[in-house]
Amino acid sequence: MTLRSASSCSRPSLWAVGVLAALAIAAIPVAALLAQPGAAPFTIAESGEGYAQLQDAVDAIGGGSGTILFAPGTYNQCAVQEAGRITYRAREFGTATLAGQACEGKAALVLDGEEATVIGLVFADISVPDRNGAGIRLQRGELAVTQSWFRDSEQGILTHAGDDIRLRIDKSTFTRLGTCEGDGGCAHSIYTGAIAETAVTRSRFEQGTGGHYLKSRAARTVVEDTSFDDAGGRGTNYMIDLPNGGTGNIAGNWFVQGRDKENYSAFIAVGAEGAEFSSDGLTIAGNDARLVPDLRRNTAFVADWTGDRLQIQNNTLGTGLREFERR
DSSP: OOOOOOOGOOOHHHHHHHHHHHHHHTTSSSHHHHHOTOSSOOOOOOOTEEEESHHHHHHHHHHHHEEEEEOOOEEOOOOEESSSSSEEEESTTOOOEEESOOOOTTTEEEEOEEEEEEEEEEEOOOOOOTTTEEEEESSSSSSESSSSSSEESSEEEEEEEEEEEEEEESSSSEEOOSSSSSOOOOOOOOEEEEEEEEEEEEEEEEEEOSSSSSSEEEEEEEEEOOOOEEOOSSBOOOOOTTTTTTEEHHHEEEEEEEOSSSSEEEEEEESSOOOOOOTOOEEEEEEEEEEEEOOOOOOOEEEEESSOOOOEESSOOOOOOOEEEEE
C-alpha cells in the first residue's frame, strides 16, 4: 500500500451535468411548469400534451428528446424507456411518487434508451418475486439522478453491465433498502454492474435492511460528500463494496456502523470477488468513520484483497477501527 496525496483532478464532470440540466429546464415553457391542478398527471413540457399513463408519455417522446413533468401525487405505475433522451422531473420536488409497481418484473423505471435524467422524484415500495425490485433499472446509456428519494424497496438503483453505461447521483437519499432473502443473491441500496463509472455525491444512505449500501463493479467509482448512517440498519454488510476493484475517489464522506450487522468486518471492501480492474491510485481520503456510541468492536475501515497501490490518508477514525487491512 502506498500513501500519497489525494488528487483534486479525480472529481467527475457532475458540475457540467448540472449546468446542462439547468439550461434544459430553463428552456421549458413557463406555462408547462406552472400548469393548473387537475391537469393530466404526466405532461410533456415541450408540447404541453398531457397523459394519464406514464408509459404513454414515454412512448410519445420515443426516440427523440423531451421532459416529462410529474404532477404531485402517488402513482401505482411504471414505465419502460426503449430509446431517446428523457428527463423525468417532479413539478415540486419530493411530491411525486412511483410506488408499488415494477415493469418487466424489474423496476418502476426501466431505462434502455440513450440517456435519462431523474429530478425530484420518489420511488417507494417496489418488490418483485425474485426479491430484486428497484426504483430504477438502468440497462443502457447514461443516467443522472438528483434530489430524489428511494425508500422501502428491495433495491434503489440497479444497473446492467456495459462500457457505455454511466451512473451519476447527486443530492439523493436511499432509505430502508436491501435484502439477502432472494434466490439470486443480495439486493443493495445501489448495485452497479461492470460499467464505465459510478459517481455518488452529496447524498445519504440510511437504515439499510440487508446487503451493502453501495456495491459498484464499475471501472471507476467516485463517492464524495456523502453520509452512510447505519445506526438503524438491520442485517447489513459493507458501506461501500468494490468487489472487482477499480479506480476512483472516496473522499469527504461520513460513516457510522450500527450494531445489527451480517458482516461488520470492514466499512469499505476492495476486490473481495476478484480484481477485474486495477485499483492502483484508488484514493480513500478525508473521511470520518466510527461506530455507534457505546459499541465495542474491532473492524477495518478499508479491507483490500487486490494488493494494488491504494492512496489512503487523512481519515478520522473512531475507537476500534483499523485504517487498513490486507486480506
